[in-house]
Amino acid sequence: MTDAGSLIRRLVRPAVQEMQAYHVPPASGLIKLDAMENPYVWPEALRGQWLELLRDAAINRYPDPQATELKAGLRRTQGVPEAAGLLLGNGSDELIQLLGMALGGEQRTVLSPGPSFAMYRLIAGFTGMGFVEVPLQAEDFSLDMPAMREAINRHQPAIIYLAYPNNPTGNAFDRGQIEEILDLAPGVVVVDEAYHAFCGESFIDQVPGRPQLLVMRTLSKMGLAGLRLGFLVANPQWIDELEKCRLPYNINVLTQLSVTFALNQDSLLREQSRQIRDDREGLAAALAQVPGVARVWPSRANFLTFRTVGGAAAKTHLGLRESGVLIKRLDGSHPMLRDCLRVTVGTPQENAAFLQALGRVL
Ligand SMILES: Cc1ncc(COP(=O)(O)O)c(C=O)c1O
Known part of the structure; x- marks a missing residue:
């Protein structure tokens, strides 16, 4: 009987065989600031209306x-x-x-x-x-x-x-x-x-x-x-x-x-995005003050990319994770992103928890 490996080598296109699947790290129990999600949920009354609507979904x-x-x-x-x-x-x-x-x-x-x-x-x-x-x-x-x-x-x-x-x-x-x-x-x-x-x-x-x-x-x-x-x-x-x-x-x-x-x-969605945009500026300013942060790039999105002092990105990423905060490690993904990390703008509480943990681990 042919094993799966030899079937794959024979049948799967070489370009696919050479690829790595897109990896999404587990985030359970962590403050999740790695994937540019909006951190806000809807008010309770609105969730009720939404669930009512879904009752009749065919x-x-x-x-x-x-x-x-x-x-x-x-x-x-x-x-x-x-x-x-x-x-x-x-x-x-x-x-x-x-x-x-x-x-x-x-x-x-x-x-x-x-x-x-x-x-x-x-x-x-x-x-x-x-x-x-x-x-x-x-x-x-x-x-x-x-x-x-x-x-x-x-x-x-x-x-x-x-x-x-x-x-x-x-x-x-x-x-x-x-x-x-x-x-x-x-x-x-x-x-x-x-x-x-x-x-x-x-x-x-x-x-x-x-x-x-x-x-x-x-x-x-x-x-x-x-x-x-x-x-x-x-x-x-x-x-x-x-x-x-x-x-x-x-x-x-x-x-x-x-x-x-x-x-x-729509107005609620827009209001949440406006809040995130405003909080981004405060987070950028605070991040630039953290010792060990060498550079914060200006952002027009809902995340900030920053550079740590040389060689500190991997251990900072890990240290944050151990402190319960998940951000994205860019260092190692591209030569231009050496020592870089990316943080999504969260709620004010999440942003504060991130800054506090960063101050400790960097
Ligand atoms: C530039 C850009 N385009 C597209 C996407 C994918 O978005 P979607 O969730 O709609 O697949 C992302 C997600 O991070 C993105 O950064």
């Missing part, structure tokens, strides 16, 4: 494949231009995967400045696309435009991803430079606005005038990470084409009902 039926009501809610609250089409994903991760499936192939390249969101590279890998990273400028993580122009010209990427603001660096690239990239791009440019709620800037209005522009957003950072909903806004012809690769029931009944309900509480 979980014995397949969901509406077009998610009609949910899309109407997104159009109403997210500034989607009327002339643009809308595609929904089980998180924006799934939209990145969909783009890979529709545009992928051995001769195709994904290009992204880096360091940036890990999924662009990972998904390029398993959808059979090449991946080119153009290093950001080490000092302030801004785009290196001569290098971007050269790489676009040389590699003719089918997809360029620009996270705006960028994860894990927190900055929003210069708008004029993004517009230049849109003009130069031979393929599509995905402006990934996952952190839009904390930044305010957007390219969504430019979609009707630019067939090569795809704007992607997620509700994950606005307090709905557990529901998994991302959306892509683009020329309707693009959406029709990408729809062919979307599985018909990718947005489940509970998500459709819950997100539609949540979008009716």
